[in-house]
Amino acid sequence: MKTESQLKKVLAADHFAVTAECGPPKGADPEAVLKKGKLLKGYADSINVTDNQTGVVRLSSLAACALLRQAGLDPVLQMVTRDRNRIALQSDLLGASALGIRNVLCLSGDHQSFGNQPQARGVFDLDSLQLISAARQMRDQGQILGGDPLSEAPDLFIGAAANPFADPFLYRVLRLAKKVKAGAEFIQTQCIYNLDRFSDWMDKVRDRNLDREVYILGGITPLKSAKMAEHMSSRVAGMDIPEEIIRRMKAVPAKEQRQEGLKISIETIQALKEMKGVHGVHIMAIEWEEIVPQIVEGAGLLPRPNL
Amino acid sequence: MITAERKPLEEIIAMISPYRKILVVGCGSCVAECAAGGERETGLLSSALRMEARMTSRELETREMTLERQCVYEFIDQLTGLVDQYEAVLSLACGAGVQAVAEVFPQIPILPALNTTFLGQTKEPGLWLENCRGCGHCRVHLFGDICPITRCAKQLFNGPCGGSKNGQCEVDPEIPCAWQLIVDRLEKSGRLSQLETVYPPADWSRQQGTGPRKIIREDQRN
Numbered sequence: 001m002k003t004e005s006q007l008k009k010v011l012a013a014d015h016f017a018v019t020a021e022c023g024p025p026k027g028a029d030p031e032a033v034l035k036k037g038k039l040l041k042g043y044a045d046s047i048n049v050t051d052n053q054t055g056v057v058r059l060s061s062l063a064a065c066a067l068l069r070q071a072g073l074d075p076v077l078q079m080v081t082r083d084r085n086r087i088a089l090q091s092d093l094l095g096a097s098a099l100g101i102r103n104v105l106c107l108s109g110d111h112q113s114f115g116n117q118p119q120a121r122g123v124f125d126l127d128s129l130q131l132i133s134a135a136r137q138m139r140d141q142g143q144i145l146g147g148d149p150l151s152e153a154p155d156l157f158i159g160a161a162a163n164p165f166a167d168p169f170l171y172r173v174l175r176l177a178k179k180v181k182a183g184a185e186f187i188q189t190q191c192i193y194n195l196d197r198f199s200d201w202m203d204k205v206r207d208r209n210l211d212r213e214v215y216i217l218g219g220i221t222p223l224k225s226a227k228m229a230e231h232m233s234s235r236v237a238g239m240d241i242p243e244e245i246i247r248r249m250k251a252v253p254a255k256e257q258r259q260e261g262l263k264i265s266i267e268t269i270q271a272l273k274e275m276k277g278v279h280g281v282h283i284m285a286i287e288w289e290e291i292v293p294q295i296v297e298g299a300g301l302l303p304r305p306n307l
Numbered sequence: 308m309i310t311a312e313r314k315p316l317e318e319i320i321a322m323i324s325p326y327r328k329i330l331v332v333g334c335g336s337c338v339a340e341c342a343a344g345g346e347r348e349t350g351l352l353s354s355a356l357r358m359e360a361r362m363t364s365r366e367l368e369t370r371e372m373t374l375e376r377q378c379v380y381e382f383i384d385q386l387t388g389l390v391d392q393y394e395a396v397l398s399l400a401c402g403a404g405v406q407a408v409a410e411v412f413p414q415i416p417i418l419p420a421l422n423t424t425f426l427g428q429t430k431e432p433g434l435w436l437e438n439c440r441g442c443g444h445c446r447v448h449l450f451g452d453i454c455p456i457t458r459c460a461k462q463l464f465n466g467p468c469g470g471s472k473n474g475q476c477e478v479d480p481e482i483p484c485a486w487q488l489i490v491d492r493l494e495k496s497g498r499l500s501q502l503e504t505v506y507p508p509a510d511w512s513r514q515q516g517t518g519p520r521k522i523i524r525e526d527q528r529n
Binding site: 082086108109110111113114122124125126127128129130133134145161163166167168170171174175177178182190237238 | 466473506509
């Protein structure tokens, strides 16, 4: 039977999609991946696997996706252009498709200076837009960059990221438009805490009718503690956590802060469900995957469609 | 210009340690402009090395000479006849100069006193900034006259990435985000529509060549 992207089917059937993120282990342990997969099964339509996020060496995204696929899940292969040139990237896209992986998220990747290999050479042969368009060319025209034909085109649903909170703000929607022009079919956004700014961004997205050309999944990261909120706000680039969220986290005793973080996530999803042009959510519970079922259930997104 | 920085003195001392008679050769061009290898720096380095030799009771004879350019044969030729009297040459040129001198004098070790760093500008006294990577295909006019290859940490042709905050780069908050500069400058000069273009992958073979690159100009050859 032909493998199809569950994410694509859910979105095409006009359901509010749920994807969740799974970070691979810092070791060669397949069980760690499968355990996270099992936690998320039935709660997310598809599972993103990060690609050496923050420049830290981890089990490869492609291998982890293959493990999840074997376990009956629909993985989203995250691919960064930081570590591989166009030869390796295109080769991995073919390999992913051959392994039954049906979704790819094209990213430039966190700069290598943030990770545990700061002396590495950053490749950046392509940027994320160029990777999107290479993937589209491979799938739609059956050609690699430069025009050589493929014996068989890869079957992939092609996505990209968007950060509505980074600067320059006016350029943020234009950059989304460029990603759509390059061929992105779905978008997963940076974590949303500042709903006002996200809503402004969505207004501009709708002004350009981009919400009709691409599926937009709003990013959700549950806060574990007030400390995490402060750290993310001050240390993580491109992150926008309003003072009022930090205050709200601080207002409850440490023991109850996880519960408060969960509540904020659920409220954010409920707001996103009402926002025109938002087609789903992408939950990035960093090393806290076990909370995802509660978020999904709390936001009234169960059961997940069985298509 | 090509910028460089002098190596730490200890590293130079270790490099010259097998030799007792060295010719210290400065370069009067780029590395003089960035105060790393001009006549003044050549004199200072030479006397520092002699002083260290005296303090450690080591025998060391030096002579200084600064060429107008160490990367052009007609200037290098000024060393002919002189080099043979020394055991080694300590060169305060960029890597191109060091190798050009080495090619002319195959018998003698040429030791690099500088670390060659980048192609850049003198922004103000004591501040040099990198702004060219010599990619072999200049397109800065498409990017508000700001080179994304050099000035964006991820070399994005379709930037900025998600790490641009308040005009600064996530990699180093001291460094302005190149794409913020590009957007600002295109806006000021009424060229914002250029941002809509999806730029295709670069042809890095123009930068990497097939090994070292060369330029041949028939009209300049005699």
